[in-house]
Amino acid sequence: xxxxxxxxxxxxxxxxxxxxxxxxxxxxLGRAAMDTLSAAFAELARDxxxxxxxxxGAGSRAFIGGADINEMAVLDAARARDFxxxxxGVCQAIRDLPVPVIARCQGYTLGAGLEVAAACDLRIAEExxxxxxxxxxxxxxxxxxxxxxxxxxxxxxxxxxLLTGEMLDTATALAWGFIEEAAPAxxxxxxxxxxxxxILAGGPTAIRQQKALIRDWEGLSPADAIERGITCFAExxxxxxxxxxxxxxxxxxxxx
Numbered sequence: 285x286x287x288x289x290x291x292x293x294x295x296x297x298x299x300x301x302x303x304x305x306x307x308x309x310x311x312x313l314g315r316a317a318m319d320t321l322s323a324a325f326a327e328l329a330r331d332x333x334x335x336x337x338x339x340x341g342a343g344s345r346a347f348i349g350g351a352d353i354n355e356m357a358v359l360d361a362a363r364a365r366d367f368x369x370x371x372x373g374v375c376q377a378i379r380d381l382p383v384p385v386i387a388r389c390q391g392y393t394l395g396a397g398l399e400v401a402a403a404c405d406l407r408i409a410e411e412x413x414x415x416x417x418x419x420x421x422x423x424x425x426x427x428x429x430x431x432x433x434x435x436x437x438x439x440x441x442x443x444x445x446l447l448t449g450e451m452l453d454t455a456t457a458l459a460w461g462f463i464e465e466a467a468p469a470x471x472x473x474x475x476x477x478x479x480x481x482x483i484l485a486g487g488p489t490a491i492r493q494q495k496a497l498i499r500d501w502e503g504l505s506p507a508d509a510i511e512r513g514i515t516c517f518a519e520x521x522x523x524x525x526x527x528x529x530x531x532x533x534x535x536x537x538x539x540x
Contacts, residue, residue, distance in 0.1 A: 285305055286304070286305060286306060286316060286317040286320045286321075287302065287303065287304055287305060287317065287320045287321050287324050288301075288302070288303040288305050288342075289301070289302055289303075289324055289327070289328070290303065293333075294335075294484065296335060296484040296485070296488075297333055297334065297335035297484065297488055298331065298333040298334050298335055299334075299335060299336050299337075299338070299480060299484075300328055300331075300334060300336075300337045300338070301337070301338045301339075301340060302321070302324050302325070302328070302337055302338070302339045302340070303340050303341070303342050304317065304321065304339075304340070304341045304342065304347075304348055305342040306342065307341070307342040307343030307345060307346070309349070309352075310341075310345055310346035310348075310349025310350070310391070310392055311341035311342060311343070311346050311347065311348045311349055311397070312348065312349050312350050312351060312352050312353075312396075313348060313350070313351050313352060313371065313374070313396050313397075313400075314351070314352035314354075314355050315352075315355060315367060315370055317352075318370040318371055318373065318374050319370060321374045321377075322370070322373045322374050322377045325337075325374075325377035325378055325380075325381055326377055328381060329377075329380065329381050329382060334382075334383050335383055335483065335484055335488060335491070336383055336384050336385075336386065336480055336483050336484065337381065337383060337384070337385045337386070338385075338386045338388050338476060338480070339378070339385055339386065339387050339388065339400070339404060340387075340388035340390075341388075341390070341391070341397075343391075344390055344391055345390075345391040345392065346390070346391040346392040346393070346394075346397070347387065347388065347389045347390060347391065347392065347393040347397050347401065347413075348393060348394075348396060348397025348400055348401075349391075349392045349393075349394050349395075349397055350394045350395035350396050350397055350418075351367075351371060351395055351396040353422065355367065356424075368427060368428060371396055371399070371428060372428040372429065374400060374403075375399055375400055375402075375403035375428060375429040376403075378400065378403040378404055379403050379499065382492045382495065382496065383491065383492060383495065384405040384406065384483055384491065384495055385403075385404040385405050385406075386404060386405065386406045386407070386408060386476055386479060386480070387400070387401040387404040387406070387407040387408070388408060388472065388473075388476055389401060389407055389408065389409035389410070389413050389415075389463065390409070390410045390412075390413055390472060391412075391413060391414070392413075392414050392416075393409075393413065393414070393415045393416075394414075394415070394416050394417070394418060394451075395416070395417060395418060395419055395426070398415055398416065398417055398430075399426075399428055399429035399430055399432075400429070401415075401462075402429050402430070402432040402433060402436060402462075403429050403432065405495065405498075406464050406479060407462065407463040407464055408463065408464060408465045408466075408467060408472065408475050408476050408479065409454050409457060409458075409463045409465075409466055409467065409472075410454070410466075410467050410468075410469060410470075410471070410472040411454050411466060411467065411468050411469050412454060412469060413453075413454045413457070414451050414452065414453060414454075415451065415452040415457045415462060415463075416445070416449065416450065416451035416452065417430060417445050417446050417449065418449040418451075419446075419449070420446070420447065420449050421449045425446075426446045430442075430446060433445065433446075433462075435502070436461055436462055437460045437461050437462050438460075438461075441460050454466045465479070487525045487526075487529055488525070489520070489523050489525045490520065490525060490526075493516055493519070493520060496516075497512065497513060497516050500512050
């Protein structure tokens, strides 16, 4: 089994864990794993009860250690396009999922793995994790969702990461803004659980609206982004969620 989906039903809704399951090979992604991972997220996207997804690699040695070099070594130009498009499909499926995706980074997050992590909404790593884009060292450029990196770490750091192929430690990844939290050794799942709790405390519809709005902002001018936000705010009252949650907040405030 290349990819496993585990679900947990909580009082606030369903949480899923998607696990890339090839620990002996650092959870690297070959074409079959890419297709399976894309299908897993497409399946989850149809789940109306879903609230959040945690994406992880099996074992402790890697989140995703890259794409399968054995497969890439025998590609020609046509098959190379097909291979990299399939990897982009994984990242797109993650970004298109209507609920937040948290990357659980432990051990190595390299190449394709870093692009997949960049496609997630949040990245939480354990002390000792390593991050890198070593593609130029094997004769290819970093592409597809590497294009998200300037939004996360800036243009200068993106150039440094992609042109040198150097590896970042957890502290540097945090300082650069690639990860949102660094957990101490043994504390990764507790850190993720705290973030999950905060997400689950939000309104289910509001969280889905917020993820979609953030995606919209990426391609809009500031003026258009503000206008899109105004529309989204008004659309929020298409359900009872704002009225009910505000009433509960005010009632709790009065009683407190």
